[in-house]
Amino acid sequence: MVTGGAGFIGSHVRDWAERAGHEVAFFDKRDHHDILGSLRAMDDFAPDAVIHLAGVLGTMELFETVEDAIEKNVLGSYRVASWCSAHEAQYVGILVPDVFPSIYCATKVAAHRITSAMTAAGRLRSSHVIAYNAHGPGQAYGPGHPRKFGPTFSIAAWNNQPIPIWGDGSALVDPVPVSVVARTLVDACGFGNDEVFDGGLGIEVTVQEIAEEVLKITGSTAGIAYEPMRIGETPTNVAATGRGWDLLDWNPRSMLGEGWDWREALRETVESYRGVPFVGEYASGLPRR
Numbered sequence: 001m002v003t004g005g006a007g008f009i010g011s012h013v014r015d016w017a018e019r020a021g022h023e024v025a026f027f028d029k030r031d032h033h034d035i036l037g038s039l040r041a042m043d044d045f046a047p048d049a050v051i052h053l054a055g056v057l058g059t060m061e062l063f064e065t066v067e068d069a070i071e072k073n074v075l076g077s078y079r080v081a082s083w084c085s086a087h088e089a090q091y092v093g094i095l096v097p098d099v100f101p102s103i104y105c106a107t108k109v110a111a112h113r114i115t116s117a118m119t120a121a122g123r124l125r126s127s128h129v130i131a132y133n134a135h136g137p138g139q140a141y142g143p144g145h146p147r148k149f150g151p152t153f154s155i156a157a158w159n160n161q162p163i164p165i166w167g168d169g170s171a172l173v174d175p176v177p178v179s180v181v182a183r184t185l186v187d188a189c190g191f192g193n194d195e196v197f198d199g200g201l202g203i204e205v206t207v208q209e210i211a212e213e214v215l216k217i218t219g220s221t222a223g224i225a226y227e228p229m230r231i232g233e234t235p236t237n238v239a240a241t242g243r244g245w246d247l248l249d250w251n252p253r254s255m256l257g258e259g260w261d262w263r264e265a266l267r268e269t270v271e272s273y274r275g276v277p278f279v280g281e282y283a284s285g286l287p288r289r
Contacts, residue, residue: 001047003027003035003080004054008139009094009131012182013051020186028054035076039083049090049189052080055107057146062103073107074114081115081124091115091126092188095196097238116194125192129184132200132240135265136178137272149175153211154270157218159278162225169208169226174200174239177265180252187248200240201252203262213263217270 002010002017005026017024025045027033033041035054042050055073056062062069077093084091093115095108118124135150153163181199188197211224245251253260 001025001027001042001045001049002051002053003033004029004052006030007053008136009134009178009181009185010051010053011138012136012178013053013185016179016182016186022186035080036071039079042083042087046087047089049092050080050084051092051094051185051189052077053094054080056104058104059100059102059146061146066103069103069107070110073104074110077111078114081118081126084126085118085124089125090189090192091124092185093126093128094185094199095128095130097130097132099238119192119194127188127191127193127195127197129181129188129197129199130240130243131181132174132176132198132238134176134178134181134199135269137269139178139269149173149207149210150269151273151276153214154218154273155276155278157214157220157222157270158274158276160220160222161278162222163211163214163220164225164227165207165211166227167207167229169206169211169224171207172204172239173207173210174203175205175210175262175266176200176240176252177256177268180255183255184248184252191247195244195247197244197248198240198242199252201256201262202240202242204239205262210266213266214270217267218274 002013002024004010005014006028010026014024025047027041055076056069081091093112095112096105098105098109112128115124115126119126133149135148139148139150141148141151141155156163176199180201184197184199242251
């Protein structure tokens with residue numbers, strides 16, 4: 001079962017899980033399921049493993065809703081983990097690199113500490129995947145969604161609007177196809193001793209380089225608009241280091257093949273947003289998975 005399964009990463013998790021022969025069900029608010037409410041739908045499906053993706057996202061936005069973020073990301077995760085504990089199901093959580101002084105990062109660290117304690121006490125089988133800068137077709141953007149580089153850069157450039165960048169563009173990121181993160185989450189179901197796996201590629205690309213490549217792909221002449229860094233984020237290196245890859249029979253780089261280049265995956269992402277209208281800061285009519 002995938003909580004938050006109707007979202008961007010969750011839909012790709014379903015693809016990989018079904019490819020691996022698993023039966024998959026979603027526990028998602030779009031189907032009126034709530035990790036802070038009744039978990040009866042989980043009882044009905046009786047999963048052997050739960051990949052827990054549900055929660056509230058954001059960077060500077062969450063400073064205005066701290067209690068809500070704690071409730072959904074920490075208490076919600078504990079409730080799902082407790083269900084797994086009571087039903088002897090594997091719990092797989094998703095993390096972010098622990099490098100930013102943000103509320104979101106703090107809630108993910110707190111949730112991980114709780115599940116780690118439950119695992120150490122013999123009450124839970126758990127593993128976690130760190131998601132780096134995942135991108136791909138179908139990533140939502142607009143009111144109520146964090147501003148991610150895939151749709152943000154692509155939609156602005158296709159509409160010949162300046163690409164907005166926080167900071168001077170020198171921040172290093174690890175742009176990873178969402179399929180890599182999804183496959184890592186599915187494979188993490190085979191572990192249960194608080195293992196942590198890097199869902200990234202271990203490459204370092206500046207935000208400036210990504211924006212320039214998007215301009216090249218789209219043919220946009222609008223250039224780049226530099227904005228102040230967001231509260232809760234600092235320029236830093238967030239590339240994967242290969243954590244946990246030695247436990248798998250594959251790694252993200254081998255999955256993508258010899259000679260693979262990050263620009264190839266970026267082009268697929270950018271092309272998927274061609275024709276999406278740009279309205280003010282947000283895009284409308286965005287395709288959703």
